[in-house]
Amino acid sequence: MTPEEFRRHGHALIDWIADYRAGLEPQPVMARSQPGEIRALLPAQPPAEPEPFEALLADLDRVVRPGLSLWQHPRFMGYFPANSSLASVLGDLASTGLGVLGLSWQSSPALTEVEEVAVDWLRQMVGLSPEWSGVIQDTASTSTFVALLCARERSTGYSMVRGGLQAETQPLVVYVSAHSHSSVDKAALLAGFGREHIRLVPHDEAYAMQPEALAAAIEADLAAGRRPCAVVATAGTTATTAVDPIEAIGALARRHGLWLHVDSAMAGSAMILPECRWMWRGIEQADSIVLNPHKWLGVAFDCSIYLVRDAEHLVRVMSTNPSYLQSSADGQVKNYRDWGLPLGRRFRALKLWFLIREQGVAALQARLRRDLANAQWLAEQVRATPGWRLLAPVHLQTLCLRHEPPGLDAASQGEALDRHTQAWAERLNRSGLTYLTPAVLDGRWMVRVSIGAETTEREHVQQVWQAMQREVQA
Amino acid sequence: MTPEEFRRHGHALIDWIADYRAGLEPQPVMARSQPGEIRALLPAQPPAEPEPFEALLADLDRVVRPGLSLWQHPRFMGYFPANSSLASVLGDLASTGLGVLGLSWQSSPALTEVEEVAVDWLRQMVGLSPEWSGVIQDTASTSTFVALLCARERSTGYSMVRGGLQAETQPLVVYVSAHSHSSVDKAALLAGFGREHIRLVPHDEAYAMQPEALAAAIEADLAAGRRPCAVVATAGTTATTAVDPIEAIGALARRHGLWLHVDSAMAGSAMILPECRWMWRGIEQADSIVLNPHKWLGVAFDCSIYLVRDAEHLVRVMSTNPSYLQSSADGQVKNYRDWGLPLGRRFRALKLWFLIREQGVAALQARLRRDLANAQWLAEQVRATPGWRLLAPVHLQTLCLRHEPPGLDAASQGEALDRHTQAWAERLNRSGLTYLTPAVLDGRWMVRVSIGAETTEREHVQQVWQAMQREVQA
Numbered sequence: 001m002t003p004e005e006f007r008r009h010g011h012a013l014i015d016w017i018a019d020y021r022a023g024l025e026p027q028p029v030m031a032r033s034q035p036g037e038i039r040a041l042l043p044a045q046p047p048a049e050p051e052p053f054e055a056l057l058a059d060l061d062r063v064v065r066p067g068l069s070l071w072q073h074p075r076f077m078g079y080f081p082a083n084s085s086l087a088s089v090l091g092d093l094a095s096t097g098l099g100v101l102g103l104s105w106q107s108s109p110a111l112t113e114v115e116e117v118a119v120d121w122l123r124q125m126v127g128l129s130p131e132w133s134g135v136i137q138d139t140a141s142t143s144t145f146v147a148l149l150c151a152r153e154r155s156t157g158y159s160m161v162r163g164g165l166q167a168e169t170q171p172l173v174v175y176v177s178a179h180s181h182s183s184v185d186k187a188a189l190l191a192g193f194g195r196e197h198i199r200l201v202p203h204d205e206a207y208a209m210q211p212e213a214l215a216a217a218i219e220a221d222l223a224a225g226r227r228p229c230a231v232v233a234t235a236g237t238t239a240t241t242a243v244d245p246i247e248a249i250g251a252l253a254r255r256h257g258l259w260l261h262v263d264s265a266m267a268g269s270a271m272i273l274p275e276c277r278w279m280w281r282g283i284e285q286a287d288s289i290v291l292n293p294h295k296w297l298g299v300a301f302d303c304s305i306y307l308v309r310d311a312e313h314l315v316r317v318m319s320t321n322p323s324y325l326q327s328s329a330d331g332q333v334k335n336y337r338d339w340g341l342p343l344g345r346r347f348r349a350l351k352l353w354f355l356i357r358e359q360g361v362a363a364l365q366a367r368l369r370r371d372l373a374n375a376q377w378l379a380e381q382v383r384a385t386p387g388w389r390l391l392a393p394v395h396l397q398t399l400c401l402r403h404e405p406p407g408l409d410a411a412s413q414g415e416a417l418d419r420h421t422q423a424w425a426e427r428l429n430r431s432g433l434t435y436l437t438p439a440v441l442d443g444r445w446m447v448r449v450s451i452g453a454e455t456t457e458r459e460h461v462q463q464v465w466q467a468m469q470r471e472v473q474a
Numbered sequence: 475m476t477p478e479e480f481r482r483h484g485h486a487l488i489d490w491i492a493d494y495r496a497g498l499e500p501q502p503v504m505a506r507s508q509p510g511e512i513r514a515l516l517p518a519q520p521p522a523e524p525e526p527f528e529a530l531l532a533d534l535d536r537v538v539r540p541g542l543s544l545w546q547h548p549r550f551m552g553y554f555p556a557n558s559s560l561a562s563v564l565g566d567l568a569s570t571g572l573g574v575l576g577l578s579w580q581s582s583p584a585l586t587e588v589e590e591v592a593v594d595w596l597r598q599m600v601g602l603s604p605e606w607s608g609v610i611q612d613t614a615s616t617s618t619f620v621a622l623l624c625a626r627e628r629s630t631g632y633s634m635v636r637g638g639l640q641a642e643t644q645p646l647v648v649y650v651s652a653h654s655h656s657s658v659d660k661a662a663l664l665a666g667f668g669r670e671h672i673r674l675v676p677h678d679e680a681y682a683m684q685p686e687a688l689a690a691a692i693e694a695d696l697a698a699g700r701r702p703c704a705v706v707a708t709a710g711t712t713a714t715t716a717v718d719p720i721e722a723i724g725a726l727a728r729r730h731g732l733w734l735h736v737d738s739a740m741a742g743s744a745m746i747l748p749e750c751r752w753m754w755r756g757i758e759q760a761d762s763i764v765l766n767p768h769k770w771l772g773v774a775f776d777c778s779i780y781l782v783r784d785a786e787h788l789v790r791v792m793s794t795n796p797s798y799l800q801s802s803a804d805g806q807v808k809n810y811r812d813w814g815l816p817l818g819r820r821f822r823a824l825k826l827w828f829l830i831r832e833q834g835v836a837a838l839q840a841r842l843r844r845d846l847a848n849a850q851w852l853a854e855q856v857r858a859t860p861g862w863r864l865l866a867p868v869h870l871q872t873l874c875l876r877h878e879p880p881g882l883d884a885a886s887q888g889e890a891l892d893r894h895t896q897a898w899a900e901r902l903n904r905s906g907l908t909y910l911t912p913a914v915l916d917g918r919w920m921v922r923v924s925i926g927a928e929t930t931e932r933e934h935v936q937q938v939w940q941a942m943q944r945e946v947q948a
């Protein structure tokens with residue numbers, strides 16, 4: 001494709017995307033595809049000869065479009081929001097169009113330096129001290145994994161340059177909560193700690209980790225000759241947006257030399273609001289933090305920010321320096337390849353930079369406050385309506401709720417209640433009006449309503465609430 | 475930004491990119507920025523109020539553009555090519571614009587099923603049997619890391635669900651070559667094997683791993699009570715595009731139960747040419763393969779294909795299944811979150827799918843053959859010109875060469891020769907005419923010339939060759 005063809009087809013695709021975004025509201029929110037249905041629309045073999053771009057564009061309508069759940073739909077309330085704001089989409093387009101790679105600073109200096117600036121802007125926006133430096137990773141899964149590798153290497157005095165984790169004789173232990181994200185468990189397993197060395201610290205009735213229970217678990221491991229290595233605290237858990245007490249956990253981590261990683265993938269965006277910062281009180285005691293601007297804040301996926309206090313340690317764990325990547329600028333510059341797993345890096349900073357500039361901090365704050373108010377409004381409706389129950393505090397924009405009709409209480413009729421919950425949620429999702437996420441809490445199914453798509457206004461929340469009330473009667 | 479604003483600004487950005495791509499040739503190939511120069515152009519604090527999109531676009535010219543090394547420039551011959559073909563750029567734009575996330579099949583069915591189809595097309599294009607199934611990862615670094623985790627867990631019978639690698643008593647050993655990519659070493663260290671358990675298997679004079687030496691190393695470890703776990707063979711090493719003998723290595727791997735991972739990040743693209751497939755003869759004996767369509771083939775970064783024969787094992791190592799990600803389609807569909815590290819996934823398949831369709835297989839083959847012929851042409855010139863020396867076989871499109879003027883032979887005047895090599899390469903890169911990569915081979919600096927930008931024609935190779943000859947006289 002020549003630049004002139006790109007110009008023509010690019011305009012057509014931009015128009016297609018503009019129409020797609022403008023036309024979301026009348027569409028069903030959750031994809032109705034059957035397994036294998038999309039695959040069956042495509043040829044089993046690759047084409048030998050070129051196809052016109054118009055055919056590709058037509059297949060976005062014929063094949064792709066019907067097979068999408070619509071994450072930017074104003075009534076999308078599943079998982080957590082992923083806003084992919086249009087200014088950020090353009091930042092990402094600029095990145096792909098420029099086609100440069102970050103292997104080293106020299107391989108494209110702007111890629112590194114704009115990332116330094118944009119990440120530091122975000123640091124300021126969420127109220128962290130200048131002690132922190134950050135890097136863009138793909139997802140919180142990766143950021144948390146890097147955190148646990150850094151913890152492992154700090155605890156072992158860099159076992160990697162000797163016999164590795166497999167040569168360590170005194171087992172390392174990682175402390176998490178049953179409400180930590182699934183990626184935390186995965187990261188600990190992949191880092192080689194082993195299931196037997198992952199402690200699930202008990203939580204309180206608000207699903208927050210109990211520091212006393214953490215202290216007891218650490219003491220028990222120490223007494224048994226094991227080495228407490230790391231604790232992962234969460235600001236805004238996935239199931240209920242619970243908030244672990246970071247200050248108390250941080251004090252324990254300091255006392256026992258544990259690495260404290262804070263997963264604020266979700267709540268991190270809310271930290272641009274000073275009134276929300278109680279959620280990570282004590283954050284300066286952490287060793288590493290992850291927050292995901294690609295969720296609620298609006299950066300196009302993928303853009304996860306990993307922040308550390310000791311960048312030198314991070315680089316020592318992750319660095320690689322073959323001769324073909326050395327340049328005369330080394331020593332004066334950051335080489336972000338040494339801040340994460342991949343060697344090659346996209347110019348991801350552009351999509352963060354574009355969003356912050358096109359919106360301005362004040363508008364981002366106003367949008368998040370709107371969503372928090374919408375969540376509180378819905379929480380009031382739920383509390384005030386017989387048969388409905390809120391199951392967890394509404395700290396952010398996500399509600400955990402259940403409809404418990406007379407005669408179906410959770411204690412005595414749990415399985416029947418589960419069937420009721422799953423049935424109405426499935427009906428509602430299939431109806432196309434919204435997309436909510438059913439999940440298990442304390443062994444029983446409930447439904448998460450996660451407000452915060454960029455176009456979600458009060459009226460959309462009202463529509464979903466009305467539909468929920470209708471559906472449970474069906 | 476509303477969809478209508480997006481339409482307007484999107485057209486402007488498309489035009490900007492078209493102009494950028496069309497205007498590369500007169501520009502200096504390597505960025506001339508000084509460390510900190512770009513950062514200094516930007517405000518230290520984020521803006522409270524919105525900025526007009528025109529200001530962002532203007533900063534692409536003022537701030538970003540001068541700080542880029544131009545990877546799509548027809549005289550870019552550094553590292554390996556990263557073509558980011560314009561059809562693929564549009565595929566990526568479609569992905570970002572659609573803004574959907576792959577968490578599970580249900581979270582956007584088309585994302586999963588188009589990936590299944592596009593990856594299978596590529597499998598056919600490179601001549602692999604239907605025994606292989608694949609997934610898109612970000613980079614080869616990640617793919618190789620996943621491979622070593624899978625090796626570790628196969629060798630230990632899933633130690634992760636017990637005490638982890640740290641509870642294993644008989645050390646696992648990984649075999650690589652000194653010419654393996656730096657990411658292989660990094661992956662083995664991060665997976666917990668430890669430096670002492672990474673064997674650098676000797677290579678022959680063409681920089682290919684010696685199977686006899688591998689056999690001896692395995693025997694020595696077995697005799698010492700260690701467990702040979704994995705071997706990484708490379709098709710197209712980074713320094714010299716050397717080709718490890720996969721067939722012989724595969725036979726050893728089978729005999730001793732080692733996981734064979736083949737890093738064909740670079741040569742993988744050439745496997746669409748049947749005449750190049752001798753480079754991975756024996757490939758069907760491997761357990762995993764990585765190849766990077768985001769290099770020479772032309773897919774916009776990042777798009778690394780990780781292929782396995784035993785997908786069930788991969789899923790068992792990488793899976794995570796919290797209730798909020800379960801859906802009624804599970805069991806009938808692929809959930810690619812269980813095929814890699816990140817939970818959330820971009821719709822990366824679109825950029826691969828768009829490229830293959832817009833080009834057609836025949837045109838991709840023709841372009842790669844053009845580049846192979848250009849490399850052979852340059853190799854002939856180098857061989858025929860006194861004072862110049864080729865240092866490695868030219869299997870693909872990369873040449874390793876040195877200018878050795880009379881009186882500066884590598885054996886007796888090595889350090890003076892190194893100064894000469896680094897000086898002319900630096901002068902040439904600073905001149906802006908091209909971007910070549912100096913690297914160390916057998917302890918001495920040499921220069922890599924890696925041909926294969928999409929717009930590189932014979933005349934560009936001629937220009938670079940002339941400039942090299944000029945520069946060594948300076």
